[in-house]
Amino acid sequence: xxxxxxxxxxxxxxxxxxxxxxxxxxxxxxxxxxxxxxxxxxxxxxxxxxxxxxxxxxxxxxxxxxxxxxxxxxxxxxxxxxxxxxxxxxxxxxxxxxxxxxxxxxxxxxxxxxxxxxxxxxxxxxxxxxxxxxxxxxxxxxxxxxxxxxxxxxxxxxxxxxxxxxxxxxxxxxxxxxxxxxxxxxxxxxxxxxxxxxxxxxxxxxxxxxxxxxxxxxxxxxxxxxxxxxxxxxxxxxxxxxxxxxxxxxxxxxxxx
Amino acid sequence: xxxxxxxxxxxxxxxxxxxxxxxxxxxxxxxxxxxxxxxxxxxxxxxxxxxxxxxxxxxxxxxxxxxxxxxxxxxxxxxxxxxxxxxxxxxxxxxxxxxxxxxxxxxxxxxxxxxxxxxxxxxxxxxxxxxxxxxxxxxxxxxxxxxxxxxxxxxxxxxxxxxxxxxxxxxxxxxxxxxxxxxxxxxxxxxxxxxxxxxxxxxxxxxxxxxxxxxxxxxxxxxxxxxxxxxxxxxxxxxxxxxxxxxxxxxxxxxxxxxxxxxxxxxxxxxxxxxxxxxxxxxxxxxxxxxxxxxxxx
Numbered sequence: 325x326x327x328x329x330x331x332x333x334x335x336x337x338x339x340x341x342x343x344x345x346x347x348x349x350x351x352x353x354x355x356x357x358x359x360x361x362x363x364x365x366x367x368x369x370x371x372x373x374x375x376x377x378x379x380x381x382x383x384x385x386x387x388x389x390x391x392x393x394x395x396x397x398x399x400x401x402x403x404x405x406x407x408x409x410x411x412x413x414x415x416x417x418x419x420x421x422x423x424x425x426x427x428x429x430x431x432x433x434x435x436x437x438x439x440x441x442x443x444x445x446x447x448x449x450x451x452x453x454x455x456x457x458x459x460x461x462x463x464x465x466x467x468x469x470x471x472x473x474x475x476x477x478x479x480x481x482x483x484x485x486x487x488x489x490x491x492x493x494x495x496x497x498x499x500x501x502x503x504x505x506x507x508x509x510x511x512x513x514x515x516x517x518x519x520x521x522x523x524x525x526x527x528x529x530x531x532x533x534x535x536x537x538x539x540x541x542x543x544x545x546x547x548x549x550x551x552x553x554x555x556x557x558x559x560x561x562x563x564x565x566x567x568x569x570x571x572x573x574x575x576x577x578x579x580x581x
Numbered sequence: 582x583x584x585x586x587x588x589x590x591x592x593x594x595x596x597x598x599x600x601x602x603x604x605x606x607x608x609x610x611x612x613x614x615x616x617x618x619x620x621x622x623x624x625x626x627x628x629x630x631x632x633x634x635x636x637x638x639x640x641x642x643x644x645x646x647x648x649x650x651x652x653x654x655x656x657x658x659x660x661x662x663x664x665x666x667x668x669x670x671x672x673x674x675x676x677x678x679x680x681x682x683x684x685x686x687x688x689x690x691x692x693x694x695x696x697x698x699x700x701x702x703x704x705x706x707x708x709x710x711x712x713x714x715x716x717x718x719x720x721x722x723x724x725x726x727x728x729x730x731x732x733x734x735x736x737x738x739x740x741x742x743x744x745x746x747x748x749x750x751x752x753x754x755x756x757x758x759x760x761x762x763x764x765x766x767x768x769x770x771x772x773x774x775x776x777x778x779x780x781x782x783x784x785x786x787x788x789x790x791x792x793x794x795x796x797x798x799x800x801x802x803x804x805x806x807x808x809x810x811x812x813x814x815x816x817x818x819x820x821x822x823x824x825x826x827x828x829x830x831x832x833x834x835x836x837x838x839x840x841x842x843x844x845x846x847x848x849x850x851x852x853x854x855x856x857x858x859x860x861x862x863x864x865x866x867x868x869x870x871x872x873x874x875x876x877x878x879x
Contacts, residue, residue, distance in 0.1 A: 327679070327682040327683065330682075331679050334671070334675070335668065335670065338670035338671070339670060418666055419664075419666040420666050420667070420668065421632070422627075422630070422632060422660070422662050422666075423660070423662065423665060423666065423667065423719075423722070425630070425631070425632055426630045426632070426655065426658075426660035426732075427655060427660075427680070427683050427684070428652040428653075428655040428656045428683065428684070429683060430650075430652065431650065574650065577632070577633035577634055578632055578633070579627050579632045579633055
């Protein structure tokens with residue numbers, strides 16, 4: 325496993341994915357607090373002397389956190405998924421499989437190496453992003469909710485790993501990048517739709533409700549019991565998706581004639 | 582060393598790609614696995630490498646049956662694909678170090694195998710390699726753990742003549758030291774390196790013999806006749822009176838001896854027509870002739 329991880333890290337390093345994600349998270353770590361602080365002023369100056377009046381609330385530190393969460397979900401998440409599919413499916417679509425799997429490599433070690441290395445990269449990038457975010461929050465709002473930042477980071481990381489776990493499964497099942505992407509986003513959308521019906525008890529613990537819990541943590545309104553149940557369900561679903569990926573990969577014909 | 586029994590594989594239920602094939606590769610021999618494109622060569626190799634499942638049959642390695650994803654067996658083989666695809670972002674040394682780690686062998690093997698395949702590109706990125714260099718690297722990575730057996734899937738199919746000769750020379754230098762399972766449709770190369778040959782056609786093994794036996798079975802089946810003049814008359818005469826293939830080439834004609842046509846009958850026919858001959862010889866069949874005859878007769 326250590327060798328597999330070393331190989332994967334070398335791949336992520338050489339293909340500049342480390343730099344891409346470090347820069348991406350750092351940029352959003354800076355932009356989000358700036359947007360939260362100055363967007364009302366920017367919009368007000370853009371409206372100028374027009375008759376339109378928009379009443380913006382005074383930006384506060386909480387809005388900074390919500391803005392960062394929103395940016396992570398609306399932009400960064402899609403980059404994570406697109407790059408993730410590429411990381412997981414590249415060897416298959418490039419035709420590298422025969423040289424890899426003609427050697428004594430356990431298929432589960434290969435898959436675990438893929439997702440683990442990518443998860444470590446994302447965790448490191450998240451830490452960098454949150455360091456930049458906290459510094460900018462402190463500078464702009466003269467305050468810092470360090471524990472909230474930490475909880476937010478860990479929960480968002482869990483959320484991302486959950487998405488990557490089914491991305492891995494669909495990358496194993498699919499023969500092409502496009503199919504894997506369609507299946508992944510289809511599943512993502514399905515969970516978003518299920519979230520609409522969250523008054524049904526089973527749906528309110530689905531992993532995608534982690535975002536609501538993060539908002540709850542920011543405003544100190546989170547239900548701790550529900551959060552822990554959601555975390556357990558998310559971890560369970562991650563393990564199930566990874567297990568299914570391994571089972572599927574182990575019985576698969578990996579060359580298609 | 583490797584024994585295949587009743588190996589069957591179908592991608593489509595009604596069309597078997599491999600139809601109960603049997604063959605044995607003995608220790609230390611270079612075994613040519615020949616057949617035209619689509620005959621089932623690569624499918625056989627993919628099954629031997631556990632890249633795809635077989636439908637039926639058993640594969641034995643050193644008399645022990647191989648299971649799907651058998652890692653112990655994979656430690657003892659090396660594989661050279663037809664078109665090797667490497668992670669292009671790595672240098673030769675980085676890639677071979679990864680292979681050494683997989684097989685738990687010393688990095689000192691890297692220099693040895695690179696010297697053996699005459700590849701002096703340790704620090705060069707693989708993405709900048711030519712086809713020939715990639716093929717040498719493919720052989721290097723297959724040999725780095727000193728395997729008992731080398732499986733080569735048309736390793737020269739996409740190389741230029743010079744590259745082909747280089748790889749052939751490498752194979753010849755391995756001969757006697759390694760067991761080689763060599764799949765190809767380039768029969769000229771098979772004649773140069775192989776000890777035994779199996780011909781696969783439409784998913785079945787048509788024959789499996791050593792090269793000399795195959796050739797002797799097909800020897801004296803072709804003659805070359807050269808008239809002093811009147812080549813066209815000779816050609817017309819033969820075409821009219823015999824039911825064999827007659828090919829006009831150089832200053833004479835090549836005739837296949839089949840369906841009761843003997844040399845005596847042939848010569849009598851020519852003498853009766855008072856055609857003077859200046860040349861007559863029996864032509865040994867090449868593997869290619871044999872291959873074409875077998876396939877065309879099918």
